[in-house]
Amino acid sequence: MKVVETIKDIREAIKGLQLEGKKVAFVPTMGALHGGHLSLFRLAKKHADEVVVSIYVNPEQFGPTEDFGSYPRTLERDLEFCEQEGISVVFTPSDEIMYGIGKKFMSIEIEELNAYLDGGSRPGYFQGIVLVVNKLFNIVQPNVAVFGQKDYQQFQIINQMVKEFNHDLSLVMAPIERADDGLALSSRNAYLSNEERKKAPLMYQKMKQAVNKIQNGLLVPKFLLEEQQQELEAKGFKNDYLNVFSMDRMAPVSQLKKGETYLIAGAVYLGKTRLIDNIIFEC
Amino acid sequence: MKVVETIKDIREAIKGLQLEGKKVAFVPTMGALHGGHLSLFRLAKKHADEVVVSIYVNPEQFGPTEDFGSYPRTLERDLEFCEQEGISVVFTPSDEIMYGIGKKFMSIEIEELNAYLDGGSRPGYFQGIVLVVNKLFNIVQPNVAVFGQKDYQQFQIINQMVKEFNHDLSLVMAPIERADDGLALSSRNAYLSNEERKKAPLMYQKMKQAVNKIQNGLLVPKFLLEEQQQELEAKGFKNDYLNVFSMDRMAPVSQLKKGETYLIAGAVYLGKTRLIDNIIFEC
Numbered sequence: 095m096k097v098v099e100t101i102k103d104i105r106e107a108i109k110g111l112q113l114e115g116k117k118v119a120f121v122p123t124m125g126a127l128h129g130g131h132l133s134l135f136r137l138a139k140k141h142a143d144e145v146v147v148s149i150y151v152n153p154e155q156f157g158p159t160e161d162f163g164s165y166p167r168t169l170e171r172d173l174e175f176c177e178q179e180g181i182s183v184v185f186t187p188s189d190e191i192m193y194g195i196g197k198k199f200m201s202i203e204i205e206e207l208n209a210y211l212d213g214g215s216r217p218g219y220f221q222g223i224v225l226v227v228n229k230l231f232n233i234v235q236p237n238v239a240v241f242g243q244k245d246y247q248q249f250q251i252i253n254q255m256v257k258e259f260n261h262d263l264s265l266v267m268a269p270i271e272r273a274d275d276g277l278a279l280s281s282r283n284a285y286l287s288n289e290e291r292k293k294a295p296l297m298y299q300k301m302k303q304a305v306n307k308i309q310n311g312l313l314v315p316k317f318l319l320e321e322q323q324q325e326l327e328a329k330g331f332k333n334d335y336l337n338v339f340s341m342d343r344m345a346p347v348s349q350l351k352k353g354e355t356y357l358i359a360g361a362v363y364l365g366k367t368r369l370i371d372n373i374i375f376e377c
Numbered sequence: 378m379k380v381v382e383t384i385k386d387i388r389e390a391i392k393g394l395q396l397e398g399k400k401v402a403f404v405p406t407m408g409a410l411h412g413g414h415l416s417l418f419r420l421a422k423k424h425a426d427e428v429v430v431s432i433y434v435n436p437e438q439f440g441p442t443e444d445f446g447s448y449p450r451t452l453e454r455d456l457e458f459c460e461q462e463g464i465s466v467v468f469t470p471s472d473e474i475m476y477g478i479g480k481k482f483m484s485i486e487i488e489e490l491n492a493y494l495d496g497g498s499r500p501g502y503f504q505g506i507v508l509v510v511n512k513l514f515n516i517v518q519p520n521v522a523v524f525g526q527k528d529y530q531q532f533q534i535i536n537q538m539v540k541e542f543n544h545d546l547s548l549v550m551a552p553i554e555r556a557d558d559g560l561a562l563s564s565r566n567a568y569l570s571n572e573e574r575k576k577a578p579l580m581y582q583k584m585k586q587a588v589n590k591i592q593n594g595l596l597v598p599k600f601l602l603e604e605q606q607q608e609l610e611a612k613g614f615k616n617d618y619l620n621v622f623s624m625d626r627m628a629p630v631s632q633l634k635k636g637e638t639y640l641i642a643g644a645v646y647l648g649k650t651r652l653i654d655n656i657i658f659e660c
Binding site: 101105113195198199200201202203204205206207224228229232233235251254255257258259260261262 | 384388396478481482483484485486487488489490507511512515516518534537538540541542543544545
Protein backbone atom coordinates (compact mmCIF):
# COMPACT_ATOMS: atom_id res chain seq x y z
CA MET A 95 0.00 0.00 0.00
CA LYS A 96 1.35 3.40 -1.00
CA VAL A 97 0.78 6.38 1.29
CA VAL A 98 1.30 9.66 -0.59
CA GLU A 99 0.99 13.27 0.45
CA THR A 100 1.52 15.35 -2.67
CA ILE A 101 -0.64 15.94 -5.70
CA LYS A 102 2.19 14.89 -8.00
CA ASP A 103 2.61 11.57 -6.16
CA ILE A 104 -1.08 10.67 -6.05
CA ARG A 105 -1.45 11.46 -9.76
CA GLU A 106 1.56 9.35 -10.64
CA ALA A 107 0.25 6.46 -8.58
CA ILE A 108 -3.25 6.60 -10.10
CA LYS A 109 -2.07 7.11 -13.68
CA GLY A 110 0.32 4.21 -13.24
CA LEU A 111 -2.58 1.96 -12.29
CA GLN A 112 -4.79 3.26 -15.09
CA LEU A 113 -2.01 2.79 -17.67
CA GLU A 114 -1.91 -0.87 -16.62
CA GLY A 115 -5.58 -0.96 -17.59
CA LYS A 116 -6.79 -0.97 -13.98
CA LYS A 117 -10.06 0.68 -13.05
CA VAL A 118 -9.64 2.83 -9.96
CA ALA A 119 -12.32 3.50 -7.33
CA PHE A 120 -11.90 6.40 -4.95
CA VAL A 121 -13.31 6.71 -1.43
CA PRO A 122 -12.79 10.18 0.07
CA THR A 123 -12.86 10.11 3.88
CA MET A 124 -12.08 12.33 6.84
CA GLY A 125 -10.36 9.41 8.56
CA ALA A 126 -11.48 8.03 11.96
CA LEU A 127 -12.35 4.98 9.91
CA HIS A 128 -15.01 2.56 11.14
CA GLY A 129 -17.20 -0.25 9.85
CA GLY A 130 -19.15 2.18 7.70
CA HIS A 131 -16.01 2.99 5.75
CA LEU A 132 -15.23 -0.71 5.54
CA SER A 133 -18.47 -1.22 3.63
CA LEU A 134 -17.56 1.68 1.30
CA PHE A 135 -14.16 0.11 0.63
CA ARG A 136 -15.65 -3.29 -0.09
CA LEU A 137 -18.26 -1.84 -2.41
CA ALA A 138 -15.50 0.17 -4.12
CA LYS A 139 -13.61 -3.06 -4.70
CA LYS A 140 -16.65 -4.55 -6.43
CA HIS A 141 -16.69 -1.66 -8.89
CA ALA A 142 -12.97 -1.43 -9.67
CA ASP A 143 -9.62 -3.21 -9.66
CA GLU A 144 -7.91 -0.90 -7.21
CA VAL A 145 -9.20 1.26 -4.37
CA VAL A 146 -7.75 4.64 -3.44
CA VAL A 147 -8.70 6.32 -0.17
CA SER A 148 -8.11 9.92 0.84
CA ILE A 149 -7.89 10.89 4.48
CA TYR A 150 -8.35 14.61 4.96
CA VAL A 151 -10.30 16.54 7.58
CA ASN A 152 -11.52 19.37 5.36
CA PRO A 153 -11.65 22.62 7.36
CA GLU A 154 -13.88 24.27 4.72
CA GLN A 155 -16.88 22.11 5.60
CA PHE A 156 -16.93 22.92 9.32
CA GLY A 157 -18.77 25.96 10.65
CA PRO A 158 -17.01 28.27 13.14
CA THR A 159 -18.85 26.70 16.09
CA GLU A 160 -18.53 23.12 14.85
CA ASP A 161 -16.15 20.34 15.86
CA PHE A 162 -13.24 20.82 13.42
CA GLY A 163 -10.72 21.04 16.26
CA SER A 164 -11.98 18.01 18.14
CA TYR A 165 -12.89 15.85 15.13
CA PRO A 166 -11.25 12.45 15.78
CA ARG A 167 -7.87 12.07 14.04
CA THR A 168 -6.53 8.52 14.13
CA LEU A 169 -4.18 8.37 11.16
CA GLU A 170 -2.00 5.49 12.32
CA ARG A 171 -4.97 3.25 13.03
CA ASP A 172 -6.63 4.39 9.78
CA LEU A 173 -3.60 3.36 7.74
CA GLU A 174 -3.55 -0.08 9.39
CA PHE A 175 -7.22 -0.42 8.61
CA CYS A 176 -6.61 0.50 4.94
CA GLU A 177 -3.72 -1.94 4.74
CA GLN A 178 -5.89 -4.75 6.08
CA GLU A 179 -8.59 -3.90 3.57
CA GLY A 180 -6.22 -4.15 0.63
CA ILE A 181 -6.38 -0.45 -0.27
CA SER A 182 -3.80 0.32 -2.99
CA VAL A 183 -3.08 3.98 -2.34
CA VAL A 184 -3.89 6.33 0.54
CA PHE A 185 -3.73 10.08 -0.10
CA THR A 186 -3.10 12.12 3.06
CA PRO A 187 -2.65 15.73 1.92
CA SER A 188 -1.88 18.60 4.29
CA ASP A 189 -3.95 21.81 4.43
CA GLU A 190 -1.02 23.47 2.66
CA ILE A 191 -1.36 21.05 -0.25
CA MET A 192 -5.14 21.34 -0.45
CA TYR A 193 -5.54 25.07 0.11
CA GLY A 194 -2.09 26.67 0.34
CA ILE A 195 -2.28 28.49 -2.97
CA GLY A 196 -2.88 31.99 -1.68
CA LYS A 197 -6.14 33.88 -1.65
CA LYS A 198 -9.23 32.04 -2.84
CA PHE A 199 -11.27 33.83 -5.53
CA MET A 200 -13.66 31.11 -6.69
CA SER A 201 -16.55 29.42 -4.94
CA ILE A 202 -19.08 26.84 -5.97
CA GLU A 203 -22.61 27.83 -5.04
CA ILE A 204 -25.52 25.41 -4.74
CA GLU A 205 -29.14 26.28 -5.29
CA GLU A 206 -32.17 24.59 -3.76
CA LEU A 207 -30.56 21.19 -3.04
CA ASN A 208 -28.95 22.51 0.15
CA ALA A 209 -31.94 24.45 1.48
CA TYR A 210 -33.09 21.76 3.95
CA LEU A 211 -31.62 18.88 5.95
CA ASP A 212 -27.97 19.47 6.84
CA GLY A 213 -27.75 22.13 4.16
CA GLY A 214 -30.36 24.15 6.03
CA SER A 215 -28.83 23.60 9.46
CA ARG A 216 -25.18 24.05 8.57
CA PRO A 217 -24.56 27.17 6.47
CA GLY A 218 -21.58 26.72 4.16
CA TYR A 219 -21.37 22.99 4.85
CA PHE A 220 -22.11 21.77 1.34
CA GLN A 221 -20.16 24.58 -0.31
CA GLY A 222 -17.19 23.29 1.69
CA ILE A 223 -17.90 19.73 0.59
CA VAL A 224 -18.26 20.44 -3.12
CA LEU A 225 -15.16 22.64 -2.91
CA VAL A 226 -13.01 19.80 -1.59
CA VAL A 227 -14.65 16.99 -3.57
CA ASN A 228 -14.29 18.90 -6.85
CA LYS A 229 -10.59 19.37 -6.03
CA LEU A 230 -10.15 15.73 -5.00
CA PHE A 231 -11.84 14.48 -8.18
CA ASN A 232 -9.49 16.60 -10.30
CA ILE A 233 -6.48 15.53 -8.25
CA VAL A 234 -7.20 11.80 -8.11
CA GLN A 235 -9.10 11.41 -11.42
CA PRO A 236 -10.63 8.07 -10.47
CA ASN A 237 -12.97 6.01 -12.62
CA VAL A 238 -15.47 5.47 -9.81
CA ALA A 239 -16.15 7.33 -6.56
CA VAL A 240 -18.05 5.87 -3.62
CA PHE A 241 -20.07 7.82 -1.04
CA GLY A 242 -22.35 6.56 1.70
CA GLN A 243 -26.12 6.83 1.86
CA LYS A 244 -25.83 8.11 5.41
CA ASP A 245 -25.12 11.54 3.90
CA TYR A 246 -27.76 11.17 1.23
CA GLN A 247 -27.99 14.92 0.61
CA GLN A 248 -24.22 14.98 0.10
CA PHE A 249 -24.52 12.14 -2.42
CA GLN A 250 -27.28 13.95 -4.28
CA ILE A 251 -25.35 17.25 -4.43
CA ILE A 252 -22.13 15.56 -5.53
CA ASN A 253 -24.07 13.60 -8.12
CA GLN A 254 -25.43 16.89 -9.43
CA MET A 255 -21.94 18.40 -9.48
CA VAL A 256 -20.58 15.41 -11.42
CA LYS A 257 -23.32 15.91 -14.02
CA GLU A 258 -23.00 19.68 -14.28
CA PHE A 259 -19.19 19.77 -14.19
CA ASN A 260 -18.79 16.70 -16.44
CA HIS A 261 -16.47 14.87 -14.08
CA ASP A 262 -15.33 11.74 -15.90
CA LEU A 263 -16.32 9.17 -13.31
CA SER A 264 -19.30 7.20 -12.09
CA LEU A 265 -20.69 7.56 -8.59
CA VAL A 266 -21.73 4.66 -6.42
CA MET A 267 -23.81 4.96 -3.24
CA ALA A 268 -23.09 2.55 -0.41
CA PRO A 269 -25.90 1.55 2.00
CA ILE A 270 -25.83 2.63 5.64
CA GLU A 271 -23.93 0.33 8.00
CA ARG A 272 -25.48 -0.09 11.43
CA ALA A 273 -24.48 -1.43 14.83
CA ASP A 274 -26.48 -4.44 16.11
CA ASP A 275 -28.88 -2.10 17.89
CA GLY A 276 -29.51 -0.15 14.67
CA LEU A 277 -27.37 2.94 15.28
CA ALA A 278 -25.83 4.15 12.02
CA LEU A 279 -22.03 3.91 12.20
CA SER A 280 -20.35 7.32 12.34
CA SER A 281 -16.99 8.74 13.32
CA ARG A 282 -18.88 11.06 15.64
CA ASN A 283 -20.30 8.13 17.63
CA ALA A 284 -16.90 8.18 19.37
CA TYR A 285 -18.05 11.36 21.15
CA LEU A 286 -21.00 9.61 22.88
CA SER A 287 -20.89 8.75 26.58
CA ASN A 288 -22.01 5.20 27.50
CA GLU A 289 -25.41 6.48 28.49
CA GLU A 290 -25.81 8.51 25.28
CA ARG A 291 -24.68 5.55 23.21
CA LYS A 292 -27.48 3.41 24.72
CA LYS A 293 -30.11 5.99 23.82
CA ALA A 294 -28.72 6.81 20.39
CA PRO A 295 -30.54 4.14 18.29
CA LEU A 296 -33.93 5.64 19.22
CA MET A 297 -33.95 8.08 16.29
CA TYR A 298 -33.58 5.19 13.85
CA GLN A 299 -36.33 3.25 15.62
CA LYS A 300 -38.65 6.24 15.32
CA MET A 301 -37.84 6.58 11.60
CA LYS A 302 -38.55 2.88 11.02
CA GLN A 303 -41.89 3.25 12.83
CA ALA A 304 -42.73 6.27 10.70
CA VAL A 305 -41.90 4.40 7.48
CA ASN A 306 -44.13 1.54 8.62
CA LYS A 307 -47.06 3.83 9.33
CA ILE A 308 -46.58 5.70 6.06
CA GLN A 309 -46.46 2.44 4.10
CA ASN A 310 -49.68 1.43 5.88
CA GLY A 311 -51.41 4.52 4.48
CA LEU A 312 -50.43 7.53 6.60
CA LEU A 313 -49.76 9.84 3.66
CA VAL A 314 -49.64 13.05 5.72
CA PRO A 315 -47.06 12.19 8.39
CA LYS A 316 -46.71 15.71 9.90
CA PHE A 317 -48.35 15.00 13.27
CA LEU A 318 -46.68 11.61 13.64
CA LEU A 319 -43.24 13.17 13.04
CA GLU A 320 -43.98 15.98 15.50
CA GLU A 321 -45.03 13.47 18.11
CA GLN A 322 -41.87 11.44 17.50
CA GLN A 323 -39.72 14.51 17.92
CA GLN A 324 -41.47 15.23 21.24
CA GLU A 325 -40.73 11.69 22.37
CA LEU A 326 -37.08 12.09 21.38
CA GLU A 327 -36.89 15.38 23.31
CA ALA A 328 -38.42 13.66 26.34
CA LYS A 329 -35.59 11.09 26.22
CA GLY A 330 -32.95 13.83 26.19
CA PHE A 331 -32.41 14.31 22.46
CA LYS A 332 -32.34 17.82 21.00
CA ASN A 333 -34.01 17.77 17.61
CA ASP A 334 -32.66 19.49 14.55
CA TYR A 335 -35.01 18.00 11.94
CA LEU A 336 -37.04 14.86 11.28
CA ASN A 337 -39.00 14.88 8.07
CA VAL A 338 -39.79 13.25 4.74
CA PHE A 339 -38.00 14.71 1.72
CA SER A 340 -38.14 14.32 -2.04
CA MET A 341 -35.29 12.20 -3.42
CA ASP A 342 -34.30 14.59 -6.21
CA ARG A 343 -34.86 18.12 -4.92
CA MET A 344 -34.20 17.43 -1.24
CA ALA A 345 -37.33 19.37 -0.21
CA PRO A 346 -39.82 18.46 2.56
CA VAL A 347 -42.93 16.71 1.29
CA SER A 348 -46.09 17.01 3.35
CA GLN A 349 -48.52 14.99 1.19
CA LEU A 350 -46.98 11.69 0.11
CA LYS A 351 -48.03 9.71 -2.95
CA LYS A 352 -48.41 5.93 -3.16
CA GLY A 353 -45.71 4.34 -5.30
CA GLU A 354 -43.22 7.22 -4.97
CA THR A 355 -39.82 6.87 -3.31
CA TYR A 356 -38.88 9.24 -0.48
CA LEU A 357 -36.17 9.92 2.04
CA ILE A 358 -37.00 10.11 5.72
CA ALA A 359 -34.09 11.84 7.41
CA GLY A 360 -33.33 13.10 10.88
CA ALA A 361 -30.66 15.01 12.75
CA VAL A 362 -30.44 15.22 16.54
CA TYR A 363 -28.03 16.26 19.22
CA LEU A 364 -27.22 13.96 22.10
CA GLY A 365 -25.26 16.18 24.44
CA LYS A 366 -22.84 17.92 22.10
CA THR A 367 -22.84 15.12 19.53
CA ARG A 368 -24.76 15.62 16.31
CA LEU A 369 -26.15 12.43 14.79
CA ILE A 370 -27.81 12.01 11.40
CA ASP A 371 -29.60 9.07 9.85
CA ASN A 372 -32.04 8.29 7.05
CA ILE A 373 -34.08 5.63 5.30
CA ILE A 374 -35.00 5.53 1.62
CA PHE A 375 -38.43 3.95 1.23
CA GLU A 376 -41.19 3.44 -1.26
CA CYS A 377 -44.53 4.78 -0.16
CA MET B 378 -8.88 15.19 -38.69
CA LYS B 379 -11.69 13.83 -36.54
CA VAL B 380 -14.79 15.95 -35.98
CA VAL B 381 -16.78 14.71 -32.99
CA GLU B 382 -19.95 15.92 -31.32
CA THR B 383 -20.46 13.78 -28.24
CA ILE B 384 -18.64 13.68 -24.92
CA LYS B 385 -18.04 9.96 -25.31
CA ASP B 386 -16.42 10.44 -28.72
CA ILE B 387 -14.17 13.33 -27.71
CA ARG B 388 -13.00 11.44 -24.62
CA GLU B 389 -12.26 8.32 -26.65
CA ALA B 390 -10.31 10.36 -29.20
CA ILE B 391 -8.24 12.19 -26.57
CA LYS B 392 -7.58 9.14 -24.42
CA GLY B 393 -6.53 7.24 -27.52
CA LEU B 394 -3.91 9.90 -28.24
CA GLN B 395 -2.76 10.06 -24.61
CA LEU B 396 -2.45 6.25 -24.43
CA GLU B 397 -0.08 6.47 -27.39
CA GLY B 398 2.02 8.75 -25.21
CA LYS B 399 0.95 11.90 -27.04
CA LYS B 400 0.67 15.21 -25.23
CA VAL B 401 -2.57 16.95 -26.14
CA ALA B 402 -3.09 20.73 -26.28
CA PHE B 403 -6.60 22.14 -26.28
CA VAL B 404 -7.78 25.41 -27.79
CA PRO B 405 -11.40 26.22 -26.90
CA THR B 406 -12.98 28.60 -29.42
CA MET B 407 -16.36 30.00 -30.36
CA GLY B 408 -15.57 29.42 -34.04
CA ALA B 409 -15.49 32.25 -36.61
CA LEU B 410 -11.80 31.42 -36.75
CA HIS B 411 -9.30 34.04 -37.86
CA GLY B 412 -5.57 34.71 -37.77
CA GLY B 413 -5.68 35.15 -34.00
CA HIS B 414 -6.85 31.56 -33.62
CA LEU B 415 -4.17 30.49 -36.06
CA SER B 416 -1.53 31.82 -33.70
CA LEU B 417 -3.18 29.96 -30.79
CA PHE B 418 -3.13 26.72 -32.81
CA ARG B 419 0.52 27.16 -33.74
CA LEU B 420 1.53 27.94 -30.18
CA ALA B 421 -0.50 24.90 -29.04
CA LYS B 422 1.47 22.75 -31.46
CA LYS B 423 4.72 23.95 -29.90
CA HIS B 424 3.54 22.74 -26.49
CA ALA B 425 2.10 19.36 -27.46
CA ASP B 426 2.04 16.58 -30.01
CA GLU B 427 -1.58 16.94 -30.99
CA VAL B 428 -3.98 19.88 -30.98
CA VAL B 429 -7.66 19.61 -30.18
CA VAL B 430 -10.03 22.51 -30.89
CA SER B 431 -13.55 23.00 -29.62
CA ILE B 432 -16.01 25.14 -31.53
CA TYR B 433 -18.95 26.13 -29.37
CA VAL B 434 -20.77 29.44 -29.05
CA ASN B 435 -21.49 29.30 -25.33
CA PRO B 436 -24.88 30.93 -24.61
CA GLU B 437 -24.05 31.22 -20.89
CA GLN B 438 -21.44 33.92 -21.46
CA PHE B 439 -23.71 36.30 -23.40
CA GLY B 440 -25.89 38.82 -21.61
CA PRO B 441 -29.56 39.17 -22.63
CA THR B 442 -28.81 42.29 -24.73
CA GLU B 443 -25.59 40.94 -26.23
CA ASP B 444 -24.88 39.42 -29.64
CA PHE B 445 -25.42 35.70 -29.02
CA GLY B 446 -27.96 35.48 -31.86
CA SER B 447 -25.85 37.35 -34.40
CA TYR B 448 -22.42 36.01 -33.33
CA PRO B 449 -20.74 34.82 -36.56
CA ARG B 450 -21.15 31.06 -37.13
CA THR B 451 -18.99 29.74 -39.95
CA LEU B 452 -18.57 26.06 -39.11
CA GLU B 453 -17.75 24.78 -42.58
CA ARG B 454 -15.01 27.35 -43.12
CA ASP B 455 -13.76 26.79 -39.55
CA LEU B 456 -13.37 23.06 -40.17
CA GLU B 457 -11.41 23.70 -43.37
CA PHE B 458 -9.21 26.10 -41.45
CA CYS B 459 -8.59 23.47 -38.73
CA GLU B 460 -7.83 20.83 -41.36
CA GLN B 461 -5.27 23.10 -43.00
CA GLU B 462 -3.66 23.78 -39.64
CA GLY B 463 -3.19 20.10 -38.89
CA ILE B 464 -5.63 20.01 -35.97
CA SER B 465 -6.16 16.39 -34.82
CA VAL B 466 -9.66 16.55 -33.35
CA VAL B 467 -12.42 19.16 -33.46
CA PHE B 468 -15.15 19.00 -30.83
CA THR B 469 -18.41 20.60 -31.94
CA PRO B 470 -20.96 19.88 -29.21
CA SER B 471 -24.59 20.99 -29.34
CA ASP B 472 -26.28 23.00 -26.56
CA GLU B 473 -28.09 19.77 -25.69
CA ILE B 474 -24.77 18.03 -25.09
CA MET B 475 -23.26 20.92 -23.11
CA TYR B 476 -26.27 21.92 -21.02
CA GLY B 477 -29.13 19.50 -21.71
CA ILE B 478 -29.02 17.79 -18.35
CA GLY B 479 -32.09 19.36 -16.78
CA LYS B 480 -32.20 22.11 -14.20
CA LYS B 481 -28.90 23.66 -13.20
CA PHE B 482 -28.23 23.79 -9.44
CA MET B 483 -24.55 24.73 -9.29
CA SER B 484 -22.74 27.92 -10.20
CA ILE B 485 -19.15 29.04 -9.98
CA GLU B 486 -18.82 32.48 -8.45
CA ILE B 487 -15.79 34.71 -8.83
CA GLU B 488 -14.66 37.32 -6.34
CA GLU B 489 -12.70 40.46 -7.06
CA LEU B 490 -11.02 39.34 -10.31
CA ASN B 491 -14.15 40.13 -12.32
CA ALA B 492 -14.98 43.47 -10.70
CA TYR B 493 -13.44 45.62 -13.47
CA LEU B 494 -12.68 45.42 -17.19
CA ASP B 495 -15.11 43.15 -19.04
CA GLY B 496 -16.14 41.59 -15.74
CA GLY B 497 -17.43 44.98 -14.58
CA SER B 498 -19.14 45.81 -17.87
CA ARG B 499 -20.68 42.44 -18.63
CA PRO B 500 -22.46 40.97 -15.59
CA GLY B 501 -22.41 37.17 -15.65
CA TYR B 502 -19.87 37.08 -18.48
CA PHE B 503 -17.04 35.40 -16.58
CA GLN B 504 -19.39 33.13 -14.63
CA GLY B 505 -20.52 31.89 -18.05
CA ILE B 506 -16.93 31.44 -19.18
CA VAL B 507 -15.72 29.52 -16.13
CA LEU B 508 -18.88 27.41 -16.29
CA VAL B 509 -18.15 26.26 -19.83
CA VAL B 510 -14.36 26.10 -19.52
CA ASN B 511 -14.58 23.98 -16.35
CA LYS B 512 -16.91 21.62 -18.24
CA LEU B 513 -14.67 21.56 -21.33
CA PHE B 514 -11.57 20.84 -19.25
CA ASN B 515 -13.33 17.90 -17.59
CA ILE B 516 -14.68 16.68 -20.91
CA VAL B 517 -11.50 16.99 -22.97
CA GLN B 518 -8.92 16.43 -20.20
CA PRO B 519 -6.04 17.92 -22.17
CA ASN B 520 -2.44 18.24 -20.98
CA VAL B 521 -2.19 21.87 -22.06
CA ALA B 522 -4.78 24.56 -22.79
CA VAL B 523 -4.12 27.72 -24.77
CA PHE B 524 -5.89 31.06 -24.38
CA GLY B 525 -5.13 34.41 -25.96
CA GLN B 526 -3.78 37.49 -24.24
CA LYS B 527 -6.48 39.54 -25.94
CA ASP B 528 -8.82 38.39 -23.17
CA TYR B 529 -6.21 38.78 -20.47
CA GLN B 530 -8.79 38.94 -17.68
CA GLN B 531 -10.24 35.67 -18.97
CA PHE B 532 -6.78 34.12 -18.89
CA GLN B 533 -6.19 35.32 -15.35
CA ILE B 534 -9.56 34.02 -14.09
CA ILE B 535 -9.14 30.64 -15.82
CA ASN B 536 -5.61 30.42 -14.44
CA GLN B 537 -7.05 30.99 -10.97
CA MET B 538 -9.73 28.35 -11.57
CA VAL B 539 -7.10 25.84 -12.69
CA LYS B 540 -5.17 26.44 -9.47
CA GLU B 541 -8.18 26.39 -7.13
CA PHE B 542 -9.93 23.46 -8.83
CA ASN B 543 -6.69 21.50 -9.39
CA HIS B 544 -7.29 20.94 -13.08
CA ASP B 545 -4.53 18.64 -14.28
CA LEU B 546 -3.20 20.76 -17.13
CA SER B 547 -0.89 23.66 -17.82
CA LEU B 548 -2.11 26.93 -19.29
CA VAL B 549 -0.34 28.81 -22.03
CA MET B 550 -1.07 32.40 -23.04
CA ALA B 551 -0.70 33.35 -26.70
CA PRO B 552 0.23 36.93 -27.66
CA ILE B 553 -2.26 39.18 -29.42
CA GLU B 554 -2.31 38.92 -33.20
CA ARG B 555 -2.80 42.20 -35.05
CA ALA B 556 -3.65 43.34 -38.54
CA ASP B 557 -1.00 45.40 -40.33
CA ASP B 558 -2.58 48.60 -39.03
CA GLY B 559 -2.43 47.33 -35.45
CA LEU B 560 -6.05 46.30 -34.90
CA ALA B 561 -6.24 43.20 -32.70
CA LEU B 562 -7.78 40.31 -34.64
CA SER B 563 -11.25 39.39 -33.38
CA SER B 564 -14.26 37.49 -34.65
CA ARG B 565 -16.28 40.62 -33.96
CA ASN B 566 -14.22 42.66 -36.43
CA ALA B 567 -16.50 41.05 -39.02
CA TYR B 568 -19.30 43.34 -37.77
CA LEU B 569 -17.40 46.54 -38.68
CA SER B 570 -18.37 48.66 -41.69
CA ASN B 571 -15.51 49.76 -43.95
CA GLU B 572 -15.47 53.16 -42.33
CA GLU B 573 -15.49 51.71 -38.80
CA ARG B 574 -12.74 49.26 -39.76
CA LYS B 575 -10.51 52.19 -40.79
CA LYS B 576 -11.01 53.95 -37.47
CA ALA B 577 -10.75 50.84 -35.33
CA PRO B 578 -6.94 50.75 -34.76
CA LEU B 579 -7.06 54.12 -32.97
CA MET B 580 -7.69 52.57 -29.54
CA TYR B 581 -4.51 50.52 -29.86
CA GLN B 582 -2.56 53.60 -30.99
CA LYS B 583 -3.78 55.49 -27.95
CA MET B 584 -2.78 52.63 -25.67
CA LYS B 585 0.70 52.49 -27.20
CA GLN B 586 1.06 56.25 -26.70
CA ALA B 587 -0.02 55.89 -23.08
CA VAL B 588 2.49 53.09 -22.47
CA ASN B 589 5.21 55.29 -23.97
CA LYS B 590 4.37 58.23 -21.76
CA ILE B 591 4.12 56.03 -18.69
CA GLN B 592 7.48 54.44 -19.42
CA ASN B 593 8.87 57.94 -19.77
CA GLY B 594 7.82 58.73 -16.22
CA LEU B 595 4.09 59.54 -16.19
CA LEU B 596 3.29 57.43 -13.15
CA VAL B 597 -0.20 58.90 -12.62
CA PRO B 598 -1.80 58.45 -16.04
CA LYS B 599 -5.39 59.41 -15.05
CA PHE B 600 -5.59 62.68 -16.98
CA LEU B 601 -3.84 61.28 -20.03
CA LEU B 602 -6.26 58.37 -20.19
CA GLU B 603 -9.24 60.70 -19.78
CA GLU B 604 -7.95 62.90 -22.57
CA GLN B 605 -7.44 59.87 -24.80
CA GLN B 606 -10.97 58.73 -24.16
CA GLN B 607 -12.24 62.19 -25.14
CA GLU B 608 -10.26 61.95 -28.36
CA LEU B 609 -11.71 58.53 -29.08
CA GLU B 610 -15.24 59.85 -28.44
CA ALA B 611 -14.53 62.76 -30.80
CA LYS B 612 -13.69 60.20 -33.52
CA GLY B 613 -16.97 58.38 -33.02
CA PHE B 614 -15.96 55.71 -30.50
CA LYS B 615 -18.12 55.08 -27.45
CA ASN B 616 -15.87 54.32 -24.50
CA ASP B 617 -16.47 51.55 -22.04
CA TYR B 618 -13.14 51.67 -20.19
CA LEU B 619 -9.50 52.57 -20.77
CA ASN B 620 -7.27 52.14 -17.77
CA VAL B 621 -4.18 50.58 -16.21
CA PHE B 622 -4.79 47.46 -14.12
CA SER B 623 -2.76 45.24 -11.81
CA MET B 624 -1.74 41.96 -13.43
CA ASP B 625 -2.82 39.70 -10.58
CA ARG B 626 -5.93 41.26 -9.03
CA MET B 627 -7.26 42.94 -12.17
CA ALA B 628 -7.90 46.20 -10.31
CA PRO B 629 -7.32 49.76 -11.59
CA VAL B 630 -4.02 51.26 -10.43
CA SER B 631 -3.81 55.04 -10.20
CA GLN B 632 -0.23 55.43 -8.95
CA LEU B 633 2.16 53.25 -10.92
CA LYS B 634 5.50 52.01 -9.64
CA LYS B 635 8.73 51.85 -11.63
CA GLY B 636 9.76 48.27 -12.37
CA GLU B 637 6.27 46.78 -11.94
CA THR B 638 4.37 45.09 -14.75
CA TYR B 639 0.86 46.31 -15.59
CA LEU B 640 -1.95 45.78 -18.05
CA ILE B 641 -3.36 48.70 -19.99
CA ALA B 642 -6.70 47.61 -21.35
CA GLY B 643 -9.54 49.24 -23.21
CA ALA B 644 -13.03 48.46 -24.45
CA VAL B 645 -14.93 50.62 -26.92
CA TYR B 646 -17.98 50.45 -29.11
CA LEU B 647 -17.77 51.38 -32.77
CA GLY B 648 -21.39 51.47 -33.83
CA LYS B 649 -22.80 48.29 -32.29
CA THR B 650 -19.47 46.47 -32.31
CA ARG B 651 -17.63 46.05 -29.03
CA LEU B 652 -13.84 45.91 -29.34
CA ILE B 653 -11.30 45.12 -26.64
CA ASP B 654 -7.54 45.30 -26.62
CA ASN B 655 -4.65 45.45 -24.16
CA ILE B 656 -0.89 45.72 -23.73
CA ILE B 657 1.18 44.20 -20.95
CA PHE B 658 4.10 46.51 -20.14
CA GLU B 659 6.77 47.11 -17.59
CA CYS B 660 6.67 50.52 -16.01
